[in-house]
Amino acid sequence: MGHFKNMDYKKKKKYNRDRSKQCGRREFLKGTAKAAAIGSTAMVFGCGNGLFGSKDKFALQWKEYFKKNYRLMTQEEKDETVQRLELLAKVKRDADIQMSSKEPIEGVLFGYAFNVTRCEGFMECVAACVKENNLDRKAHTQYIRIFEMEPGEMTPESGNGQYFHEVPVENHFYMGVQCFHCQNAPCVRACPTKATWIEPDGIVVVDYDWCIGCRYCMAACPYYGRRFNWNEPHVPLREMTKKQHYLGNRMRTRGQMEKCTFCVQRSRQGRLPACVEACPTGARVFGNLLDPKSEIRFVLKHKKVFRLKEALGTDPKFWYFID
Secondary structure, eight states: OHHHHTSOHHHHHHHHHHHHHTOOHHHHHHHHHHHHHHTOGGGTTSSOGGGTOSHHHHHHHHHHHSOOOGGGOOHHHHHHHHHHHHHHHHHHHOOOOEEEOOOOOTTOOEEEEEETTTOOSOOHHHHHHHHHTTOOTTTTOOSOEEEEEOTTOOSGGGSBSOOOSOSOOTTOEEEEEOOOOOTTOHHHHHOTTOOEEEOTTSOEEEOTTTOOOOOHHHHHOTTSOEEEOSSOOOOOGGGOOOEEETTTTSOOOTTOEEEOOSOHHHHTTTOOOHHHHHOSSOOEEEEETTOTTSHHHHHHHHSEEEOTTGGGOOOOSEEEEEO
């Protein structure tokens, strides 16, 4: 405080101006997120008036920081974004990728079912997911977790999610957990920048360009479905999946949230998610809930099914069942 009192008025003014310039994109976004929440225009400037100056200058900065939400983009803007990302991948990583912006298929609502009597804990699903979705190899990021359960246990909290022994173990069963793509998703409500939402085909997606890494969605999710990048994700070029989707397995950066997207880059092309395709025991079922002839509908009609934490009212599109 003594140092500050000894500064004259001009030095104080310059000091405050320099401090305001230090506010970065993240602080700006946090400020505007608060503004949206309380309906106050005074907070929109986030870091203070010194950052922008005139209204015209502010408008330019607004366009720079707040690009149109991906859901509101025209097809031309989507195409331009895809081209930009392909070029960036070539410049930054020398990777020739194929970026898609394919929209939801009309008349499709995706659902997922997991057979706890068939899974034997081999984790081929985890390995396939890591490869397909370009997950960070150094941090060992995984969208899917498999829990080894003892008889009578029914929730992952009571299971062992870090087993390192030969499987399956007698008198145990295995339970997979990932994003449940809830119809009433707590993560969507928690996001202050609306960077996550539910697509018409039921997939809960994240626009990584809008994510500010506040981790509110991670705290809100009751199913351990969200992952945070503490470091710049590392994926060797030779292991990178080149066919990517803007809202799916494109490369993320440090400080962003990510999650299972039912392999949107595959499912919207009529293919199964990588985990379903890789499962050696047929424990995973995926399909269109609106198609009465689909396998997922057969499971829901003829098997004994249940969902985790049903009392929360999240309405997940992920079921467990037994033969």
